Amino acid sequence: MQQVGIEIKNVIKEFPARRGEEPVRAVDNISLQIYEGEFFALLGPSGCGKTTTLRMIAGFEEPSSGEIILRGKPVQGVPPFHRPVNTVFQDYALFPHMTVLQNVMFGLEMAGVNAREARDRAAAALEMVRLKQFDRKPRQLSGGQQQRVALARALVKQPAVLLLDEPLGALDLKLRKEMQYELMQMQEELNMTFVYVTHDQEEALTMCDRIAVMDRGKVLQVGRGNEIYETPHSRFVADFIGETNFIEGKLTAINGKKATVVLPGGVEVEATPDQTGTSLNSSVTVAIRPEKITLVHVSLPTDQGLNARVSTAEVMSAIETEEDRTFVPGTIIFSNYIGTDTRYTVRIGESSTLIVREQNFGNFKDITFKVGDQVMVFWATENARVLIQ
Amino acid sequence: MALSFDLSSSGGYSSRERRRGFSLAIPALIWLVLFFILPVCIVFVVSFLTRGQRGALVLPLTLEHYERILGPVFRPVLFDSLWIAFLTTIICLVLGYPLAFFISTRKSKQMQNVALFLVILPFWTNFLVRTYAWQIILGAEGTINGMLTGLGLISEPLALINTDFAVLLGLVYGFLPFMVLPIFASVERFEFRLVEAAYDLGANDLRTFLRVVLPLTLPGVIAGCILVFIPAIGSFITPDLLGGTQGIMIGNLITGQFRGSGNWPLGSAASIVMMIVVILGLVVYSRIGRRAS
Ligand SMILES: Nc1ncnc2c1ncn2[C@@H]1O[C@H](COP(=O)(O)OP(=O)(O)OP(=O)(O)O)[C@@H](O)[C@H]1O
Ligand SMILES: [Mg+2]
Numbered sequence: 001m002q003q004v005g006i007e008i009k010n011v012i013k014e015f016p017a018r019r020g021e022e023p024v025r026a027v028d029n030i031s032l033q034i035y036e037g038e039f040f041a042l043l044g045p046s047g048c049g050k051t052t053t054l055r056m057i058a059g060f061e062e063p064s065s066g067e068i069i070l071r072g073k074p075v076q077g078v079p080p081f082h083r084p085v086n087t088v089f090q091d092y093a094l095f096p097h098m099t100v101l102q103n104v105m106f107g108l109e110m111a112g113v114n115a116r117e118a119r120d121r122a123a124a125a126l127e128m129v130r131l132k133q134f135d136r137k138p139r140q141l142s143g144g145q146q147q148r149v150a151l152a153r154a155l156v157k158q159p160a161v162l163l164l165d166e167p168l169g170a171l172d173l174k175l176r177k178e179m180q181y182e183l184m185q186m187q188e189e190l191n192m193t194f195v196y197v198t199h200d201q202e203e204a205l206t207m208c209d210r211i212a213v214m215d216r217g218k219v220l221q222v223g224r225g226n227e228i229y230e231t232p233h234s235r236f237v238a239d240f241i242g243e244t245n246f247i248e249g250k251l252t253a254i255n256g257k258k259a260t261v262v263l264p265g266g267v268e269v270e271a272t273p274d275q276t277g278t279s280l281n282s283s284v285t286v287a288i289r290p291e292k293i294t295l296v297h298v299s300l301p302t303d304q305g306l307n308a309r310v311s312t313a314e315v316m317s318a319i320e321t322e323e324d325r326t327f328v329p330g331t332i333i334f335s336n337y338i339g340t341d342t343r344y345t346v347r348i349g350e351s352s353t354l355i356v357r358e359q360n361f362g363n364f365k366d367i368t369f370k371v372g373d374q375v376m377v378f379w380a381t382e383n384a385r386v387l388i389q
Numbered sequence: 390m391a392l393s394f395d396l397s398s399s400g401g402y403s404s405r406e407r408r409r410g411f412s413l414a415i416p417a418l419i420w421l422v423l424f425f426i427l428p429v430c431i432v433f434v435v436s437f438l439t440r441g442q443r444g445a446l447v448l449p450l451t452l453e454h455y456e457r458i459l460g461p462v463f464r465p466v467l468f469d470s471l472w473i474a475f476l477t478t479i480i481c482l483v484l485g486y487p488l489a490f491f492i493s494t495r496k497s498k499q500m501q502n503v504a505l506f507l508v509i510l511p512f513w514t515n516f517l518v519r520t521y522a523w524q525i526i527l528g529a530e531g532t533i534n535g536m537l538t539g540l541g542l543i544s545e546p547l548a549l550i551n552t553d554f555a556v557l558l559g560l561v562y563g564f565l566p567f568m569v570l571p572i573f574a575s576v577e578r579f580e581f582r583l584v585e586a587a588y589d590l591g592a593n594d595l596r597t598f599l600r601v602v603l604p605l606t607l608p609g610v611i612a613g614c615i616l617v618f619i620p621a622i623g624s625f626i627t628p629d630l631l632g633g634t635q636g637i638m639i640g641n642l643i644t645g646q647f648r649g650s651g652n653w654p655l656g657s658a659a660s661i662v663m664m665i666v667v668i669l670g671l672v673v674y675s676r677i678g679r680r681a682s
Contacts, residue, residue, distance in 0.1 A: 060585050080588035093586035097604045106600070107590035157590070 005036040005193040011066030013052050026052040028217035037191045041204040044214030050197040051090055054163045058087050086157050090165035092150040094138040100149050101134040107157045125156035128182055143170040161193045180207055201241045213237045235387050238287045247352045251284045259386045261286050265350025270326040271384035285387045290357040292383040296376045324381035332373045346377055436657035454658035470639040474622035477560040481617045485568035493576040508566050520630045523559050551633030559627040568613040575609030611678045639663055
């Protein structure tokens with residue numbers, strides 16, 4: 001059993017109403033348990049309350065109600081400078097009158113580290129974020145460089161808990177990948193607890209042990225990256241993390257792990273029912289990832305097998321094992337070559353469309369499907385999920 | 390007089406902007422030359438002339454006035470004035486900084502405006518009138534003494550008027566707004582998220598103030614101190630009305646020399662000496678300020 005490092009219990013944060021406005025409920029009754037040594041992500045769209053949540057953990061805001069427990073101690077009323085937490089601020093908040101090195105040394109000085117050691121440790125932290133301009137003032141640095149100073153300034157204290165508010169947002173892709181790697185390594189080596197705010201789902205998936213997906217002040221789902229990706233509980237989560245097809249229809253039958261949904265135009269598809277249970281004949285959404293769908297030409301007789309150029313070993317085995325799957329006829333209406341993959345838009349039934357991703361194994365000329373082709377679309381039933389809307 | 394106080398934190402303008410800035414300043418420069426530089430030159434020349442019959446200015450050139458100013462009669466007045474101006478500045482700073490801080494951290498813009506309005510409200514009444522009012526308040530039969538005797542707390546009136554204390558009170562009262570306004574402006578520009586950053590890094594309130602808030606609001610403090618110190622050392626109305634014979638300042642000496650059958654060369658020499666002292670003070674002060682920030 002892992003130790004809980006940060007516990008957030010039924011926390012609500014409401015900002016008082018401005019004149020003629022409703023009060024803003026930035027955080028709406030969230031509960032989270034973040035374990036010691038965990039790399040935890042808060043993921044959600046702009047304005048969903050990520051920063052506000054961090055600010056309450058750091059102590060800059062007090063919850064309107066609810067409780068925050070840091071390493072076993074309730075922290076209500078404890079000022080920020082007495083909390084074992086450091087923050088990488090979304091807007092950096094560097095001290096403009098200090099040099100880069102002085103900024104990074106500040107926290108160590110406050111902790112009573114002697115000047116010599118502070119300097120060495122600050123220099124090491126700056127080296128880690130690949131920054132050499134020790135003696136510049138923050139305003140003489142680019143946005144990305146400032147962000148790295150902010151990162152170094154918080155990291156150098158090696159706190160038990162580090163709160164990172166979109167700490168890599170201003171960096172270019174290459175540097176961001178490097179920093180991601182450095183952060184992951186550091187977090188593991190020092191066994192720190194990271195609460196990592198991002199609205200980049202890919203970053204959350206690659207870096208974090210667990211992810212909390214937030215929307216409008218609420219936590220919608222918490223889980224490991226693959227759980228959230230493969231089994232989103234709501235349309236919002238499915239949509240926010242990765243690309244997802246949503247097809248609307250009517251639920252007509254539930255048979256164990258198999259639900260039947262009728263699309264407009266009478267086409268029947270099969271999918272995994274929602275855990276919470278959905279009543280028959282209600283309107284539902286079927287969610288399915290573009291990469292989980294396979295296309296085959298209908299012109300080829302099915303007993304001759306699939307078109308060799310699209311088939312993959314995986315697809316073949318899926319078919320051979322007679323796993324539950326849904327076949328739906330469709331028409332290619334758009335095709336978009338994006339390098340590693342080709343994205344097809346396929347019309348099925350009367351008004352539904354699906355995005356399908358096919359990996360490009362061979363040469364470009366091998367691409368089999370053209371706009372207007374009649375195709376058969378299929379997927380394993382367990383990969384399609386019925387969601388309540 | 391190549392004094393430069395870095396009051397804004399944003400330096401570095403392009404040369405084009407600098408050239409345009411210069412042409413915009415031409416009217417003000419003409420004004421300064423005509424009504425400031427030229428008079429100072431005249432005063433400078435006069436300070437070396439001799440006082441003739443009925444105050445006429447005649448040759449030969451002489452250093453006698455400077456000798457008198459720096460001699461035993463006038464020197465103590467000069468030092469007293471410096472001391473009083475210095476005290477005035479310190480008291481204004483101690484009172485003004487928290488006040489400015491309080492005003493600029495009010496959430497509602499309206500509250501801020503009302504508070505600022507109250508700070509400058511005294512300017513709506515003539516300075517002379519306000520100083521006379523202090524005379525009435527502090528006088529032997531004035532408001533304070535009247536109240537205290539009425540309550541039977543004292544039998545003899547307190548000596549409030551015609552003391553250094555009264556002068557100091559009057560000066561602080563008169564110049565406090567000059568301290569509050571520039572400090573307000575720089576606290577207002579201060580970004581309070583930096584306080585959060587300092588807290589986050591483990592600095593308590595005091596250290597946050599000393600290491601982050603004060604350095605970043607120092608431009609306002611410097612400007613406020615200059616704006617208080619310079620008029621305070623040259624003031625003559627306040628010491629005249631509230632200080633009596635006790636609280637004479639160098640400003641009184643100088644005005645005395647230019648009135649009636651005064652001694653213009655002596656007054657000019659006193660002015661020049663005072664100016665040099667003030668400039669020296671500013672140079673030292675700006676050095677300290679620059680090193681601190
Ligand atoms: N001090 C405040 N007063 C009033 N409303 C606030 C305040 N701070 C935040 N809010 C509101 O609370 C909501 C959540 O804000 P928050 O900063 O936590 O979002 P976020 O998830 O960090 O977004 P982003 O990804 O854009 O940084 C927003 O609607 C915001 O307008
Ligand atoms: Mg934010």
